[in-house]
Structures are given as C-alpha cells and as structure tokens.
Amino acid sequence: MDENLKRDIILDNYTNPENKSRVEDESYIGVNSNNSSCIDNIDLWVKIEDGIIKDIKFDGEACAISTASTSIMTKELAGKTIDEARKFIENFYNMINEEEYDENALNEALVFDTIYKQANRKTCATLPYKGIQDAIDIYEKR
C-alpha cells in the first residue's frame, strides 16, 4: 500500500473514528486495554451472540496509532464468528511481529504493515486486539 494512502487512512480513523461511543448496555462485554509502557488507555464493549461478534464500540484516550487501529478493528471484526475473528487477530499479530501472514485477509488493517519499524508503536497497534481477545475469553468462559 502507498505510504501516503496509509497515512490518510490512519489519520481518517484517528480524527473520525468509527464506533467510538460509550456503551451502558449489559448485553455487551466491557474490557479495558492499556499499555504499561505508554499512556494509551482504551475501553472496549463487545456484543457477542451465538458465537458471532455483533458489534464493537470503544472509548478512551489513546494515540493516533492505537485509536486508528481500534477503529479499523471494530469495523473488520463485526459480523465475524469467533473462529474467524481469532484467525484475523492471529494474522494481524503475525504481520506486526514480522512473521508470515496473509496480507489479503487484513483489509484496512494492512496500514500497519510497516509499524514494526517503530518498535515503540507495535504495542499501540495491537492494543485493541489485546482487549478483544480478553472479551472473547470472557464470552467463552460463560
């Protein structure tokens, strides 16, 4: 992907993030995701029904990379089954960790394919994925 296009997508998702709102609905699983090494702090609310992620909302204070990554994730994972979501998450982590990954399966999340060059921002990009994994774990333990 062209570097300018990547930047535009990240900035667009940062300044006008999708699904950014607080949720008071009990049918959502609420989790907090934060980095001990930086100041990003995001709350996620995930609605999972019959093994399908129906909706994801988020709020919090976080940097451009974290916010954009969360916005993109909420769009990409909504509608996926838990198994599909897990595959997407694993694929995303593989990209971040410079391992083999399927670039065709990541859509907009591919904008972070060179984030490994800034080691201190890898944790920013993966922050929402840490949160959604926690939410899925909570769902599965119920």
Place this chain on the structure above:
Amino acid sequence: MNVMKDFPMLNKDIIYLDNGATTFKPQCVIDAMSDYYSNYCANAHRGDYDISLKVDMAYEGTRDKVQKFINAKHREEIIFTSGATESLNLIVNGFFDNVMEAGDEILISDSEHASNVLPWFRLAQNRGAVIKYVQLDESFHVTLEAVKRSITPKTKVIALAEITNVVGDIRPIKEITDFAHKNNIFVVVDGAQSVPHKKCDVQDSDVDFLAFSAHKMCGPTGVGVLYGKRELLESVIPVNFGGGMNESFDSEKEVFLKELPTRLEAGTPNIAGVIGLGAAIEYLEQVGMDNIFYHEISLKKYLVEGLSRIPFIDIINDECDSGILAFNVDGIFAQDVAIYLNKYNVCVRAGNHCAKILKKSVGVRNTVRVSLYFYNTKEEIDTLIDLLSDRDKIMKEMI
C-alpha cells in the same frame, strides 16, 4: 551558559527537554565514579588499609558536601538512600508509622508524584489515618491560605513537593512550615524537582524532612538523600537491618545499633553513586545555583511567550516560576506530539507524569511536558517552537 563542553550527552544532536525525569551527567561526575572503580575500589567503613580509607573519605566527604549544599545543621542529618522514593518510604515507614494514630490526618495535594502519595496511602490504611488534600487554586497551585484552610486539630503531617513535576508551582514551603510548626504538625518535603534547580536551605525553611535524588541534579542514578532533623531521625526505626549499621549483637535481645547516620544505611551503600553525587554537587556549585535558577526561569518565560503565539496550543501552567511546562496541542494526543518531536531528536515526555490523581483537579489526564535545565538554550527552544507551529505538519509526521 557555556556548559556544553562539560557534558558528553550535549554533543549528540539531541534536544533534551525531559530533565524532570533525569538529567545529563557532566564528565566530572562520570570521571569521579570511574576513578573510584579504577583506582580505589574497596568497601566503605573498613579503614584497615589505604584504599578503604580513601573510600571513607570520599563517601563521608560527600555527606559534608550535601550538608553544606542544603545548609543542614549537622552532617549526621544526611542519610544516603537509593533515591527520593526510598527516602520518602523510609520516613513514612520508619518514623510516621510509629507516631501515627487512628484518625490522624495526612495532608498532601492532588499534584504530588506517586512516591509522595502511595507510601502515605499505605500508612493510612495500616494505621487508620486519613488522607486529606490541599485544594489547588485556579492555576493548580498550592497556597499558604489553602493549607491553612485544610488543617484540622487532627493533622499530623503535611507532605508536599516544593516544586511539582507537572504543574511546576513553587510552594511556599517556609511559610507553610512556620504555620505547621505552630500547630505541632510535621512537614515532609519532596525536593526531587526543587533541590536540583534552586538554592535549598533546610535551616531557613525549617522543614522536618526533605527527600531528593542525585540523578535529577547531574548525579548518577540509584542515589538519593534523606535529610531529617537530628532529634527526629534519632527516633526513626530502621527499615533495613544488616551489616554496617549495628554495633554488636549476641542474641535477639542484645542488638545494639550504631549512631546516626550509619544506623540508617544498612548494607554496602552505593559508594560509586555517592561519590558521583559529591562531584555533581561540586559541579552545580561551580555553575551556581542562583545562575541555574535564573537561567531556567528566563528560558521558561521565552518558551511560554513562543508557545502562547501558537493558537492551537493550550498551556496548562504558564504562571509558575520553574522550568516545567505542560501543554497540549489541540486535537492531538500528547503521546503523538512526543513521537513527532522525537523524529527531530527532541525529547519531551507525554503522559500523566506519575501524578495520576492530578486529573481530578486539572481535568486533563495527559499532557506534553517540557522540563528545562541550565544546559538548555534559547536555540533549542526556538527549534521546539518552530516544530510545534505547524499543526498539519505534526498531523502528517506523527505517524
């Protein structure tokens, strides 16, 4: 101030504006520590041979330098610790733990650093004491009047930073102490952000305890100082027991401890660090504490003037006389601003700066913080202001 040549870190094309976190070290400090390790590496308090005697002289010589530096009355009022954090913990756990009764009040403020909050939280929990907060004024400063309003007959101790690490206000410690003592209240001062930057006189301010760290004043990491009035330190029960601090022990009932200050310095101390601190103090005195303070103030003023001209920058604390400035760029997360500046080798800090409870007063959780020291220059400030004056550029380059 012509000090560039003294600091190896100052010729690396880095603009370092995070001096509240730690400071660069002049070559003389590095040399003093290296000299100890290279030429007279032995333990302290073992004066049976020449090099050990030399260690004692250097180690205890630093105590004298610290005493003079903060104008303490007695040399045994200077206790070496691992840093301001340990100093504060030692005094909370070794002194206040013994005098605090259920219902007693501890007065702190919302803008204290974690190390002047969390030890008190724990003490309050263990002893049934109560934490009270001085109300900050509209500029987030602590005033004498606010302190007066906050004390009650139950107030046992007032614990405040002389200069806070986010708001940067200089608290009227002398006046607060005078008032506190008239009401039989102890005063503990966190000097981590003040002792490195302005002249300190503990006899003049009359504070009971003062904590500070070497690494924030051109010294090495891992060393700090606890100052306490002798009569108060005499009643401190050591937190650490071990070698060096005991006179004799034959059984658990017959343990005799040494006099101050050794009694409170169990184990082999950070000898190289203490020697480095001694060199740092000598260096700072050579530069002159008043020169340091005035240089920082004028630089801060210059910075505030520059940033005030940028419409999308919101300065949190433009009204205080210290080298600390917290601000935000409208619509851009503090960390992104720091990451953008880092691309130009400008080091600033983003975050809550360990003052997590400040949020309830200021309403802003995270800020960009610039903290100056005497080696910073107008040219560096010009570069910073220039980098911050184009919001589109920040947005474009922060990712």
